[in-house]
Each structure stands twice: as structure tokens, then as C-alpha cells.
Amino acid sequence: MASMRKKSRGDNLVLRYAILGAWALVCLLPVLWFLSIGLRPRTEIITPQPIYWPTFSLDAWHMIWSDWPMARYLRNSVLAIIGSVLIDLVLAIPAAYSLSRYTYRGRDDIGFYILSTRMMAPAIVAIPIFFLFRNAGLLDTIWALMLIYAAINLSFVTWIIRSYMLDIPKELEDAARTDGASDLRILWEIIIPAILPGIITASVIAMIFAINEFLFTLLIASTSQAYTMSVALANFTGGSDGVIYNAIALVAFLAFVPVFIVVVAIQKHLSRGLTMGAVKG
Amino acid sequence: MARIELADIQKKFGLVWGVRDVNIDIADEEFIVFLGPSGCGKTTTMRMIAGLEEPTEGEIRMDGEVMNDIDARDRDVAMVFQGYALYPNMTIYENIRFPLRMRGVPRAEQDALVRQAAGLVELTDYLDRKPQALSGGQRQRAALARAIVRQPQVFLMDEPLSNLDAKLRQAMRVQIKHIQRQLRITTVYVTHDQIEAMTLADRIVIMQSGAVQQIGTPDQIYNDPANTFVAGFIGAPPMNLIAGRLADGTFTAPGLRVTGLPERRGGKVTLGIRPEDCHVTVGADHLQGIVFGVEPTGETTYLTVKAGEKLVEVKADRDFRADLDTPVAVGFDTTRLYLFDTASGDRLR
Ligand SMILES: Nc1ncnc2c1ncn2[C@@H]1O[C@H](COP(=O)(O)OP(=O)(O)OP(=O)(O)O)[C@@H](O)[C@H]1O
Numbered sequence: 304m305a306s307m308r309k310k311s312r313g314d315n316l317v318l319r320y321a322i323l324g325a326w327a328l329v330c331l332l333p334v335l336w337f338l339s340i341g342l343r344p345r346t347e348i349i350t351p352q353p354i355y356w357p358t359f360s361l362d363a364w365h366m367i368w369s370d371w372p373m374a375r376y377l378r379n380s381v382l383a384i385i386g387s388v389l390i391d392l393v394l395a396i397p398a399a400y401s402l403s404r405y406t407y408r409g410r411d412d413i414g415f416y417i418l419s420t421r422m423m424a425p426a427i428v429a430i431p432i433f434f435l436f437r438n439a440g441l442l443d444t445i446w447a448l449m450l451i452y453a454a455i456n457l458s459f460v461t462w463i464i465r466s467y468m469l470d471i472p473k474e475l476e477d478a479a480r481t482d483g484a485s486d487l488r489i490l491w492e493i494i495i496p497a498i499l500p501g502i503i504t505a506s507v508i509a510m511i512f513a514i515n516e517f518l519f520t521l522l523i524a525s526t527s528q529a530y531t532m533s534v535a536l537a538n539f540t541g542g543s544d545g546v547i548y549n550a551i552a553l554v555a556f557l558a559f560v561p562v563f564i565v566v567v568a569i570q571k572h573l574s575r576g577l578t579m580g581a582v583k584g
Numbered sequence: 585m586a587r588i589e590l591a592d593i594q595k596k597f598g599l600v601w602g603v604r605d606v607n608i609d610i611a612d613e614e615f616i617v618f619l620g621p622s623g624c625g626k627t628t629t630m631r632m633i634a635g636l637e638e639p640t641e642g643e644i645r646m647d648g649e650v651m652n653d654i655d656a657r658d659r660d661v662a663m664v665f666q667g668y669a670l671y672p673n674m675t676i677y678e679n680i681r682f683p684l685r686m687r688g689v690p691r692a693e694q695d696a697l698v699r700q701a702a703g704l705v706e707l708t709d710y711l712d713r714k715p716q717a718l719s720g721g722q723r724q725r726a727a728l729a730r731a732i733v734r735q736p737q738v739f740l741m742d743e744p745l746s747n748l749d750a751k752l753r754q755a756m757r758v759q760i761k762h763i764q765r766q767l768r769i770t771t772v773y774v775t776h777d778q779i780e781a782m783t784l785a786d787r788i789v790i791m792q793s794g795a796v797q798q799i800g801t802p803d804q805i806y807n808d809p810a811n812t813f814v815a816g817f818i819g820a821p822p823m824n825l826i827a828g829r830l831a832d833g834t835f836t837a838p839g840l841r842v843t844g845l846p847e848r849r850g851g852k853v854t855l856g857i858r859p860e861d862c863h864v865t866v867g868a869d870h871l872q873g874i875v876f877g878v879e880p881t882g883e884t885t886y887l888t889v890k891a892g893e894k895l896v897e898v899k900a901d902r903d904f905r906a907d908l909d910t911p912v913a914v915g916f917d918t919t920r921l922y923l924f925d926t927a928s929g930d931r932l933r
Pocket residue numbers: 597600601602603620621622623624625626627628629666
């Protein structure tokens with residue numbers, strides 16, 4: 304009896320791994336596919352005949368580093384994204400604190416208004432934003448990218464952090480206050496550590512959005528001065544060389560890897576954060 | 585180290601009354617205990633003293649100085665919260681040290697103070713743990729240690745021992761009383777536990793539905809209750825309260841007749857008698873009824889007598905036994921009878 308039960312549980316486990324493994328393969332297949340494109344010579348990619356034994360080639364790898372300022376694109380991406388996330392946190396944490404802790408007239412309206420900035424199509428504000436940045440002399444700089452990424456992500460970063468703050472019992476702050484802590488200290492020593500998973504979650508999601516951002520980056524960056532990885536991809540499509548598929552695939556893969564690593568590393572926080580943000584309004 | 589005056593304090597949460605007309609003058613170095621049923625406003629009163637809640641009306645003074653507009657941070661009180669409120673990201677050690685850091689106690693002195701406080705609540709072995717890794721009782725003791733680690737003007741303790749087992753509770757009770765006496769710190773203490781209230785308090789404040797029912801020493805509260813609420817709330821088992829009529833110095837209720845009472849009173853009156861002031865007699869006496877239940881506790885036996893529709897608790901001899909429904913007579917110690925006005929519940933003196 305006992306052994307039967309054990310056996311059935313074993314079968315169950317095999318089945319479970321089989322299903323999960325199959326699902327993981329389905330998800331990873333495109334990634335592996337474009338990695339394989341990136342590591343093959345151009346001629347082999349565009350041939351209509353199926354190829355069963357692909358040739359390995361680092362052509363694209365050499366090309367993206369020597370013919371294009373890929374290092375600078377990468378640097379631009381990294382700086383713009385990290386900068387934008389920092390701006391978001393500096394603005395969102397106090398805003399979320401206020402929205403979750405104080406009661407004042409119009410608080411919920413303000414909260415909704417902040418969220419609603421996420422609801423319109425970005426194209427609507429593209430032109431005004433272009434002029435805004437031009438007048439400020441910020442076109443073609445990574446500062447502009449930082450600001451625009453921060454602006455795009457600010458609403459939901461605020462919202463996620465707020466939902467975490469709502470979960471902190473008020474008694475905790477009361478205790479800190481009677482213990483003699485100032486408001487800033489309470490925020491810094493009690494609240495921020497307590498909502499760290501939320502901050503990490505929000506930052507990662509903001510990062511992913513920022514890496515994928517294309518429209519505004521294209522609008523603001525007109526030279527390699529401010530090109531990021533996502534816009535650099537677009538560069539491989541025009542010109543006399545036609546579409547350089549293997550370079551596109553390789554750059555896309557390079558943009559994917561850091562995000563993948565970060566997400567795997569903080570997976571635990573992330574899944575908790577996403578569900579928490581989901582249930583609490 | 586501080587006198588606390590609560591003058592005409594009212595607290596409303598929207599339309600809900602939290603606390604009504606509270607007037608308490610807490611003397612310097614006094615140990616005062618708030619006692620009352622759940623939701624009667626004990627925590628709310630305490631939070632107002634701490635400065636975490638603003639009274640809707642009335643004044644809070646400490647040593648004569650009006651505190652209403654003084655921030656909680658600047659009131660120099662230490663509080664044990666009902667829900668512990670331990671900082672989840674800090675270890676127990678850091679939790680206990682937090683108030684010392686915030687109040688600018690020199691670094692060199694902090695460690696010894698933290699260890700001393702942890703020792704008093706028997707948590708020395710748990711200092712490196714996070715609060716999540718402690719049991720409820722251990723968390724509660726950590727919260728207590730965080731309050732007693734420094735020497736504030738006032739201790740506020742909201743049911744600080746509610747989650748401990750009987751033995752530990754007794755030990756902690758002694759510790760708290762000792763610390764309070766030694767440091768001479770004015771202490772406001774909330775509990776549901778009557779033994780705790782009786783043993784710790786200089787004076788007890790009995791509250792009900794946001795209003796103070798009586799303030800007095802444990803003796804006064806027990807022996808001289810101001811109304812039926814206080815009389816029925818204190819004592820285990822509580823005082824018997826029997827509604828009846830009083831006329832010409834004679835109180836009557838179904839199965840009950842007591843003579844020799846003050847003649848100037850009359851009408852609908854409730855008679856109060858504690859179970860320990862009753863005794864089983866042979867032959868007719870004040871109360872005639874039938875045995876409803878017998879509860880031997882070892883030390884003594886509680887007898888429940890049914891007279892009319894009323895159940896009356898009587899403390900009998902430890903080896904008293906009787907079959908259900910047998911007739912029984914009970915005599916009262918007539919010097920320890922209490923009379924209350926049935927309508928208002930107020931004591932008739
Ligand atoms: N923030 C609040 N908003 C609305 N009503 C409140 C609030 N805090 C307390 N109350 C109400 O005020 C009354 C007194 O509450 P309080 O917490 O002081 O009770 P308590 O005596 O401490 O009870 P317990 O023994 O259960 O802790 C209750 O009826 C409660 O519902």
C-alpha cells in the first residue's frame with residue numbers, strides 16, 4: 304500500500320518535470336533559434352534550403368564590434384536604464400509613502416491620475432515630447448533617455464511600491480515613532496527594508512520596459528551619441544548591405560542575456576511581488 | 585517620573601466613539617492598570633497618551649504641560665504594542681537597540697543595556713534571530729524588552745503578557761513590577777487578566793464602551809464597586825447580581841428573602857453578593873433553591889444554585905457534594921451585601 308502510494312507520487316514527479324521541461328523548451332526555442340542565427344554566416348541564413356548541420360561562424364560577432372560602436376550602444380543602454388530606474392525610485396518611494404500613509408483630499412484621485420498616465424498610447428505625446436526635449440537642448444543625449452524612460456515607468460513603479468507599503472502594519476511606524484525615530488528615519492530604516500522585494504520587483508520591470516523601449520529612443524537619439532541597443536537593432540536593416548539578420552539576432556541576444564540573468568537571480572522576490580501587486584489595489 | 589492628566593478626553597473615529605469623557609489623574613511613579621472588555625477603548629486611550637492618536641476633545645498634560653500638540657517622538661514614552669510591532673528586517677538585538685540609537689544613548693553603553701533587557705525577559709539566546717523566527721510569546725517578550733531597555737518618562741504597556749504561559753506570565757509580572765518600582769517610572773498597563781490587574785496596580789481603571797466606570801485601588805474596586813458593571817466584571821467567578829424588590833428593609837426575589845436592609849431605600853433593586861460571601865446552610869436561610877451544578881476545583885467547590893430563573897454561584901466547602909435538583913439553602917454574609925439601582929446600575933449606599 305505504502306509503496307504503491309510512493310510509486311504514484313514518483314510518476315507524478317516525472318510527469319511534472321516532463322511538462323515543465325516541455326514548456327521551458329517552447330519558451331526558450333525562439334531564443335536558441337536566434338542565437339543559432341547569430342552564430343552562422345550570412346549566406347547560410349538566407350538560403351531557402353533547410354540546413355541540418357549549420358556552420359559555426361563568428362562573423363556577426365566581429366562585425367557588430369568592429370563595424371559598429373556596439374560598446375557605446377551598450378553603455379548608453381546601461382546608463383540610461385540604470386539612471387531612469389534610480390530617478391523612478393527617488394520619486395516613487397516618497398510618492399507611494401504619501402499615497403499609502405497620509406489621508407488628504409483628492410488622494411485617491413491623485414493615485415489614479417498617476418496610474419492613468421500609463422493608459423494612453425505613447426504616440427500621442429511623441430511629437431510634444433520631441434519639441435520639449437529639443438527646446439531644452441537635450442536631444443541626442445542619454446540624459447534625455449533617462450528622463451523619458453523614468454517618465455514612462457514612474458506610474459507603475461509608484462503603484463507597485465504603494466501596494467507594498469499598504470501591507471506594512473501602521474503599528475510598526477507607531478512603534479518607531481515612540482522609539483524616537485523621525486519620519487525620514489522611519490522611511491529609511493523601517494519601511495524601505497520591509498518593502499525591498501517590492502522595490503526590486505518594480506525596478507526589474509522598469510528595466511525590462513526600458514530595454515525594450517523603441518519609439519521615444521528613436522525620436523530622441525539621432526546619432527550613435529545616444530543610440531541604445533534597441534535602436535541599434537534597427538540599424539542593421541537598412542543600407543547597402545540589406546538586412547543583416549545574423550547581427551540583429553546576436554544583438555537581440557545580447558540585450559536579452561542581462562535581463563534574463565537578473566530575473567533568474569531575483570526570481571523569488573519577483574513572483575511574490577507580481578502577485579502582491581496584483582491583489583492589492 | 586511624570587504625572588499624567590487626562591482631562592475630559594473624547595475620541596471619535598468618524599461617527600464611532602472610541603473614548604468618552606475620560607478624566608484620569610495619574611500620579612508620578614504610579615502603576616495604573618486599565619481593565620475592561622474588548623473594544624472598550626483601552627488601546628485608544630493609551631495611544632492618545634503616547635501621542636499616536638489625537639483626542640477629538642480634551643487635554644492631555646504631563647507634569648502640567650499640555651501635550652496635545654507634542655509629537656509622539658518628543659514625548660519620551662516607551663510602549664509595548666498589543667501587536668508587538670517588532671521591526672521585521674532587524675534581528676531581536678537590533679530591535680531592542682533601536683530606541684537607544686534613536687535617543688542618542690552613547691554607543692559604548694548600548695550593548696550592555698540591550699543584553700540586560702534581553703536577560704530580564706529571558707531572550708538572551710535569541711538575540712541573533714529575526715522576529716519571524718520566534719514564537720508568539722518570544723516576540724511579545726522581545727517587544728517588552730524593547731520598551732524597558734531605556735528609562736523613559738512613562739511606560740505604556742498594552743497587554744504585554746497576553747501570549748505567555750501561566751508560569752512565564754507570573755515571572756514576567758514580577759519583573760515588570762520590580763523594574764517599575766526600581767526605576768520609579770509612571771506606568772500605564774492594559775490587561776484582560778484580573779489577577780494581573782490586582783497584583784500589579786496601584787490603582788485600577790475600569791472601562792466600558794469608551795467610558796470610565798470606576799477608578800480605585802484594587803481593594804476599592806473589589807470591595808466597593810461603584811456599579812453593577814464593575815461588580816460583575818471583577819472577581820472569578822464574578823459577583824452574583826440578583827434583581828428584585830426592596831421594601832421596608834426587606835429584599836425579595838424568587839426564592840430569596842433578605843431582611844434588615846436600610847429602610848430608606850425601596851423599589852426595583854439589584855442585590856449583589858460574591859460567591860465567597862455565601863455559604864451552604866442546613867434549614868431555611870436567605871436563599872432557597874435547587875442544585876444546578878457542582879464544580880470541584882480541588883482547592884474549593886463551586887456550587888450553582890437555581891432559584892426561580894436565576895443561577896447563583898456559591899463557594900462551598902472543598903468536599904461539598906450534592907446531587908442535581910436536590911433542595912439547598914444558602915446563607916449570605918449580610919455585612920457584605922451590595923445594593924444597586926436596577927435601572928441605572930448605580931450603587932445604592
Ligand atoms: N482607527 C479606528 N477607526 C475606527 N474605530 C476605531 C479605530 N480604532 C479603534 N476604534 C474603535 O474604538 C473602540 C475602542 O478600541 P480600542 O482598540 O481602544 O479597544 P480595546 O479596549 O483596546 O480593545 P481590546 O481589548 O480588544 O484590545 C472600538 O470600538 C474600536 O472599534
